[in-house]
Amino acid sequence: MQLIDIGVxxxxxxxxxxxxxxxxxxxAAGVVQMVLTGTSLAVSEQALALCEQLDQDGRHLFATAGVHPHDASSWDTASERNLRQLLSHPRARAxxxxxxxxxRDFSPRPQQEKALEAQLTLAAELRLPVFLHERDASERLLAILKGYRDHLPAAVVHCFTGERQALFAYLDMDLHIGITGWICDERRGTHLHPLVGNIPEGRLMLETDAPYLLPRSLRPKPKNGRNEPAFLPEVLREVALHRGEDIAHTAAHTSATARAFFNLN
Structure with missing residues (x-):
């Protein structure tokens, strides 16, 4: 059984x-490929460097490159040029x-929208998929995406934690959905249990978002309380349970979807 963690x-x-x-x-835990998350220009550069450093054969590690909405206030005229250069790296896949x-509104909302639209424009031009963050902003995100979706090869709403209305709106726009250990959280993630079965095969992917979102159902728990990609099988177990699927089947179709989405060998 081979898994792919699309968000590390x-x-x-x-x-x-x-x-x-x-x-x-x-x-060793069966997570054979990982996509490292770039959340700023500097972090994206570091992620790409780690891919080269830790996986010289180019079999296991890949990365995204972009600017998170928290850092959107840093977006300026040079950002697009620098991001374009990072996206030319062979390990950059989204x-x-x-x-x-x-x-949280760490950056002003107009700045968030400006940085998002610039990155969507770049993705459309370069024919690259998009790795999306959304929190308390599904309606506005959908409104912005509407003008770009036909020009994007694919897009995933990573770490989906929303409600039924947002999920179906994303699926109607032909978006992919990333599910994390949030679904393992008995305090705030149980609303995902009846929803996850509505995500069609070919649109669902798994991720840890490590070091965040340690699955609360994991036994034994690491003493440091830190999540890592080796714990992705716990997310798989919970997702398969609530989809009513065999674990091996969920592993196979989510991994196949991730390979196609990120163009992984």
Whole structure:
């Protein structure tokens, strides 16, 4: 059984000097390919460097490159040029993480929208898929995406935590959905249990969003409380359970979807 983790924040400071062992544990757990998340120009560059450093054969590690809505206030005229250069790297497989976050509003909403639209334009031009972040902003995100969707090869709403209306609106726009350990959280993720079965095969992918969102159902739990790609099988188990699928079947179709979406060998 082989899994693909489409969202790993391997550049996070909590992983410092441990990245190689984290990748080794992931592969040993059956997570054979990982997509490292770029959340700023600097982080995207670091993610691409880790791909080269830890996976010289180009079999296991790939990355996204983009500017997260939290960092949207940093977007300027040079950002597009620099991002375009990062996206030319052979390990860069999607534009993002980009999107809208109206929950924390770390960047002003007009700046978030400006950075998002610039990155969608670039993705359409380069024919690259998009790795999207959305929190408390589904209606506005959908309104913006409407003008770009026909020109994008694909887009995934990563770490989906929304309600039924948002899910079906995303599916109607032919978007992919990424599910994390949020579904394993008995305090705030149980609304996903009846929803996850509505995501068609070919549109569903799995991710840890490590080091965040350690699955609360995981036993035993790591003492450091940190999530890592090796724990993706716990997300798989929970997703398969609520889809009424055999675990091997869920693993197979979510991995096939991720390979096609990110053009993984």
């Amino acid at each position: 924040n391997l550049t996070n400071s909590s992983f410092h000097d441990q990245q190689a062992s984290i990748v080794e544990r992931a592969v 534009v993002g993480e980009c999107g809208l976050d109206f929950n």
